[in-house]
Amino acid sequence: MSEITEVPHGDLLVMLRHAPHGGLWLREALDLALVGAAFGQSVSLLLMGDGVWALLQGQGPGPLGQKGSHSTFEMLEMYDIERLYIDSDSLEERGLIRDDLLLPVIEVPTSELSTVLAGHRQIFNF
Amino acid sequence: MRYALLVLGGPYSDQAAHSALRFAHAAIARGHSVDTVFFYHDGVHNAAHLAAPPQDEPHLVDAWRDLQRMHGTALQVCVAAALRRGLLDAREAERHGKSGASLEPPFELTGLGQLLDISQTHERLITFAP
Numbered sequence A: 001m002s003e004i005t006e007v008p009h010g011d012l013l014v015m016l017r018h019a020p021h022g023g024l025w026l027r028e029a030l031d032l033a034l035v036g037a038a039f040g041q042s043v044s045l046l047l048m049g050d051g052v053w054a055l056l057q058g059q060g061p062g063p064l065g066q067k068g069s070h071s072t073f074e075m076l077e078m079y080d081i082e083r084l085y086i087d088s089d090s091l092e093e094r095g096l097i098r099d100d101l102l103l104p105v106i107e108v109p110t111s112e113l114s115t116v117l118a119g120h121r122q123i124f125n126f
Numbered sequence B: 001m002r003y004a005l006l007v008l009g010g011p012y013s014d015q016a017a018h019s020a021l022r023f024a025h026a027a028i029a030r031g032h033s034v035d036t037v038f039f040y041h042d043g044v045h046n047a048a049h050l051a052a053p054p055q056d057e058p059h060l061v062d063a064w065r066d067l068q069r070m071h072g073t074a075l076q077v078c079v080a081a082a083l084r085r086g087l088l089d090a091r092e093a094e095r096h097g098k099s100g101a102s103l104e105p106p107f108e109l110t111g112l113g114q115l116l117d118i119s120q121t122h123e124r125l126i127t128f129a130p
Helices: A025-038 A049-055 A070-079 A088-093 A110-118 B016-029 B041-047 B060-071 B079-083 B090-095 B112-121
Strands: A010-016 A043-047 A083-087 A106-108 A120-125 B002-007 B033-039 B074-078 B107-110 B124-128
Touching: A010 A025, A010 A049, A025 A043, A025 A070, A025 B112, A043 A049, A043 A110, A049 A083, A049 A088, A083 A088, A083 A110, A088 A106, A088 A110, A106 A110, A110 A120, A120 B124, B002 B016, B002 B041, B002 B112, B016 B033, B016 B041, B016 B060, B016 B124, B033 B041, B033 B060, B033 B112, B041 B060, B041 B074, B041 B079, B060 B074, B074 B079, B074 B112, B079 B107
Parallel strands: A010 A043, A010 A120, A043 A083, A083 A106, B002 B033, B002 B124, B033 B074, B074 B107
Antiparallel strands: none
8 A cells, every 4th residue: 555645746756776785876876866955956765676675774885895875874864855765566576574674664556656756857767 | 859868878788878879869860959968877988088999889989979079969977976987087087196087078077966957957858777
């Protein structure tokens, strides 16, 4: 069931579709979200597909010596990025539940993602 | 229509850059303009001045340069994404103590704020990703 309680809206929607650690997709997507927020835009994130792994609790930067992205997620609130939409079907397909995640999210089934996309003026798809 | 393109895929290893170039030429042929191309993520490799593909293959870096020369398209490259991938203009090369530059005009290093600006000042921003 969808947890959308208000019509999604914002200037910028950054879609995260890649798992963390394997590449720079997540890191560089979050960089854009932070710059958008720093420029005073209203920014939302949408995690779907393997992108849902980004919020899995208990991750560390690990042996690759990369910074990891959890510290960035923890900073989002400071940047007023408070709407984290997540594709609930993607979560379920990967055997994950809300309690596995680092931050509070708004669960949206795949069939209703179009509502989230339609509510934003500009979409960046990573 | 005034278009801007966002290229996220590297040359040759992904189709994204080929598709973006073909889109640019098709749009221009139909009377639209492609005012800006922004390179981010692995797309910054499209600006590699030292790229030397075999002569019987399309030269993507030159193709971008031609687009700028013939149609005035601005070629902007995210500086943070470029630096960590070894793409430095003369100024950055000097600042980081490197022996040579790997990015030259008409490509220009700029910030992510510019990408957000482009999304507001052009009528459409189309993303080409792997």
